[in-house]
Amino acid sequence: MLKRLDELKVGETGQIKKVGGEGRLRRRLFDMGVTPGAIVNVRKLAPLGDPIEVTLRGYELTLRKVEANLIEVEVED
Amino acid sequence: MSKRFALAGNPNCGKTTLFNSLTGSTAHVGNWPGVTVDKKEGTYKKLAENIDIIDLPGIYSLSPYTSEEVVSRNYILEEKPDCVINIVDATNLERNLYLTTQLLEIDVPMVVALNMCDVLRKNGDTIKIDELAKRLGVPVVEISALKEENLDSLMKAAYEASRERREGSTVIENxxxxxxxxxxxxxxxxxxxxxxxxxxxxxxxxxxxxxxxxxxxxxxxxxxxxxxxxxxxxxxxxxxxxxxxxxxxxxxxxxxxxxxxxxxxxxxxxxKGTKKNTTSDKIDKVLTHRFWGIPIFVAIMFLIFHFTFGEALFFIPVHMEGAAADFFSGMSGEPLDGIPSLGVFLQSWFGWFTDSLIIENLANVMPEAWYTSLLLDGILGGVSAVLSFVPQIMLLFFFIAILEDSGYMSRIAFILDRAFRKFGLSGKAFIPMLTGFGCSVPAIMATRTLEDEKEKRLTIRLMTCFSCGAKAPIWAMLAGIGTWVGAAGDIFVFTIYLGGIAAAVIFALFLKLFSKDRYVSPFVMELPAYHWPQARNVGALLWEKLKHYMIKAGTIILACTIVIWFLSNFGWDFWYNNAFNSSLEDATFNLGGNVYPYFVEAVNEEGEIEMVYNMEWSMLGTLGQSLRYFFYPLGCLEGGWTYGADGWKYCVATITGLIAKEDVVATMAVLGLDEGTIALNAAGAYSFAAYNLFTIPCFAAIGAAHGELKGKHFWLTLLWWFAMSYVVARLIYWIGAAYVFAWWLGLIVTLVVVGAIVGCGIVVSKRQKEALAVRA
Incomplete structure (x- = not known):
């Protein structure tokens, strides 16, 4: 099922399908390894509910929900 | 010219540790992205010829996302180093090699240093080095920067590589x-x-x-x-x-x-992307817990200040007299009502050493002459006042270094981002701000890690809110005075630091209110694994700070105390007026028929009337008097800092603070204001603290800001710093003075001020929501 990364629950894993956004933000996401095909696991939410922490390519990355919303992931049902 | 090897790699891959190991210098290392913001140079001396080692800022890519990436990119492309040593974290091969694939495209000799191989071995993992080297087409050397393993073979490989030209190669296969x-x-x-x-x-x-x-x-x-x-x-x-x-x-x-x-x-x-549950993950579960994360953060911050500035450990009332009290208070002879914190304990013994052992003994043996006054009141008084805070400041830095090196700092950004975003800042801006607790100079330089110019500008403007190490002596001094503020010294200092953070939020909000721009810069950041703080990294940081502090005390502050002593002991007739044993005839200096009141009558300890020197008529005194008019509204009632005969001294101290913030304390000491003689009430102390906290920082920090900001933005920043400190100190004094007058008046004033702030908040947060909605 296709979802946005910010819609994933803590503990859910998915494969990145598409990265939206534009300019530097998008470039940054690519550079940090957020590219189509990468497997991403949502680790936790910050105490105030945002940003989120994910694991991908063997390390921990934090990004906000608005940014996670730009990333489409395929989640196994 | 000697050969130049550049170190390039991801943030937090052990690059600066390698740099330190190779060059033996003590460049600052921290466990969060963005520690090296400008390139650093050192020399490697173990080869046939000396090699210059250049430590480039840590980067994820050669794209111009942040100015540090541009620094690294331009250095490699334009300065053409003889070899690039690409440090790759062996425990995180995938993302680290991404940068490697970009570096390979440049026509420069290159060697890959596979770092943290000791950790790899400990986990029982291996990497096929020879195969990796073959596939990359450049030499690969296994090293451990921390344990200094294989560094010589790395340098040899780099040296060999630097002798041949290398053409760029790409991994793109399409x-x-x-x-x-x-x-x-x-x-x-x-x-x-x-x-x-x-x-x-x-x-x-x-x-x-x-x-x-x-x-x-x-x-x-x-x-x-x-x-x-x-x-x-x-x-x-x-x-x-x-x-x-x-x-x-x-x-x-x-x-x-x-x-x-x-x-x-x-x-x-x-x-599948789910990582094993390492110790780091377990620690993280607690420290960034949904509910406990923020209370733990506040508790950690409080404990740091409590252990450094607290008068009574955990507020437990323990009454002590005699030998025990003397032991805990550094021979003060006063009874104690609690066990002092380590910081206060060390500071009182340090004070005993300088004041009782050195200054008092010297005063007994030296003749009463101008040079005695210069040495004891001026130089030793001023410099020792600054040095007496060394134990507390080192302790504070020790705690900050641990937070930094362990990896908790980037979690603070993670925890606080949501709160900060409301005001147009990202949690990432918080990292330079946290550096600001150490020193504003590297902190202002660290704003380069911010990709957005406006956010960078805003962060620099807010920098003074984060009390730097040089301001700590001011708080420590106020925390020791005899009024309410002193009775709860640790709470006073804690509120200064927290109040600074709160003020940063309010200032950001205020600046946002007048800005048409509603853009919020993104927050995409690596969270490095926690590790035990390395004694070497923490030690290096402390040593660096101590060295910096001592050099400052021995140069700028020393010079300043001499100038202040001169100006405060000489009148406009350039006459040394602070003579000892003055008779009335000496005391009034007759010039053109006018009698100048250089001396005033005072009652001494034996109840006799004697003449004492009246500093108000010195050069500094008269200058300070005119300054006092300017600062008058910030503390004009009894207990305020511009009130009464000592008022001008505080004003002068705030000005000398421009040279170095430690000078505030040094100046006050030379002018005879110390923990015993400062008579500020809470309103006065907070107003004085607020003014010194928020105002224009020292010249070094002004220089750093000038380097980061262009033209009018720099001047506007100076103006902002001054205006804000004046306004806030005035507001605080207004509220405080209202409470002194009557509780209901205080309450009304508080409500008006808080109401105005909340009003701004609502407007800004509404606009912010719209901006985010547009972006999504």
Whole structure:
């Protein structure tokens, strides 16, 4: 099922399908390894509910929900 | 000219540790992204010739996302080092090699240093080094920067590599794309541009800097784009190339990483993206807990200040007299009502050493002359006042260094981002701000890690809110005075630091209110694994601070105390008026028939009337008197800092604080204001603290700001710092004074001020929501 990364629950894993956004933000996401095909696991939410922490390519990355919303992931049902 | 080797790698991959190991210097290392913001240089001396080692800022990519990435990119491209040593964190091969694939495209000799191999071995994992070297086409050396393993072979390999030219190579395999890259490369070669392959690929990515430099070639890429259609990416070259790199890495290098065969179950989990539950994860579960994360953060911060400035440990009332009290209070002879914190304990003994042992004994043996006064009241009084806070400041830095080195700092950004975003800042801006608790100079320089100019500007303007180490003596001094503030010294200092953070939020909000811009910069950041703070890193940081502090005390502050002593002991007639044993005839200096009241009558300890020197008529005194008019509203009632005969001294101290913030305390000491003689009430102390906290920082920090800000933005920043400190100190004094008058008046004033702030908050947060909605 296709979802946005910010819609994933803590503990859910998915494969990145598409990265939206534009300019530097998008470039940054690519550079940090957020590219189509990468497997991403949502680790936790910050105490105030945002940003989120994910694991991908063997390390921990934090990004906000608005940014996670730009990333489409395929989640196994 | 000696050879130059540049160190390049991801943030937090052990680059600066390697730099320290190679050069023996003590460059500052921390466990969060963005510690090295400008390049640092050192020398490696163990080869036939000396090698200059250049430590470049940690970067994830050679794209111009932040100015530190531009620094690294430009250095390698334009300064042409003889060899690039690419440090790769062996425990995180995939993302680290992404940068490697970009560095490979540059025509420069290169060696890969596979760092943290000791950790790898401990986990039982291995990497097939020879195969990795073969596939990358450059030498690979296994090292441990921390344990200094294999560094000599690394340098030898780099030295060998530097003797031969190397042409850039790329890992992109898509034929059509390579065709385009080839065409652009030929165009670049025709233009005689160095590193044609690197520039060609960046242009195909439509990289910002590249398209700006070569607009004529952009057309070629655009035309090609139209004919191109990849089935997943369409003609999105940026995504295509980034993907090509990562695909290449996972196809060609992931199989070189052989995990510990005994941990195979975990490995299959890892393949799905869920990582094994390491100690780091367990710690993180607690420290960034949904509910406990913020209370733990506040508790940690409070404990740090409590252990450094607290008068009674955990507020437990323990009454002590005699020997015990003397032991805990550094022979003060006063009874104690609690066990002092380590910081206060060390400070009182340090004070005993300088005041009782040195100054008092010298005063007994030295003759009463001007040079005695210069040495004891001026130099020793001023410098020792500053030095007496060394134990407390070192302790504070020790705690901050642990937070930094352990990896907790980046979690603070993670925890606080949501709160900060409301005010147009990202949690990432919080990292330079946290550095600001140490020193504003590197903190202002660290704003380079922020990608957005406006956010950078805002962060610099807010920098003074984060009490730097040099301001700590002011708080420590106020925390020791005899009124309410002193009775709860740790709480006073804690509120200064927390109040500074709160003020930063309010200032950000205020600045946002008048800005048409509603853009919020993104927050995409690595969270490094926790590790035990390395004694060496913490030690290096403390040593660096101590050295800096001592040098400052011995130069700028020493010079300043001499000048202040001169100005405060000489009148405008350039006469040394502070003579000892003055008779009335000496005391009034007759000039043109006017009697100058250099001396006033005072009652001494034996109840006799004697003449004492009246500093108000010194050069500094008269200057300070005029300054006092200017600062008058900030503390004009009894207990305020511009009130009464001592008022001008505080005013002068705030001005000398521009030279170095430690000078505030040094100046006050020379002018006879110390913990015993400061008579400020809470309103006065907070107003004085607020003014010194928020106002224009020292000249060194002004210089750093000048380096980061252009033209009018710099001057506006200076104006902002001054205006804000004046206004806030006034507001605080207004509220405080109202409470002194009557509780209901205080309450009304508080409500008015808080109401205005909340009002601003509502307006800004509404506008912010709209901005985010537009972006999404």
């Amino acid at each position: 034929k059509d794309l390579l065709h385009l890259v080839g065409d652009v490369k030929i165009a670049f070669e025709g233009m005689k541009i160095a590193n044609p392959l690197f520039h060609a690929i960046k242009l195909v990515e439509l990289d910002e800097l590249e398209t700006k430099d070569h607009p004529s070639l952009v057309k070629m890429v655009e035309e090609f784009k139209e004919t191109f259609n990849d089935k997943t990416f369409g003609s999105d070259f940026e995504a295509l190339i980034a993907d090509a790199r990562y695909t290449y890495i996972s196809n060609h290098f992931t199989d070189l990483f052989v995990s510990n065969p005994e941990a195979e179950v975990v490995e299959s989990e890892e393949a």
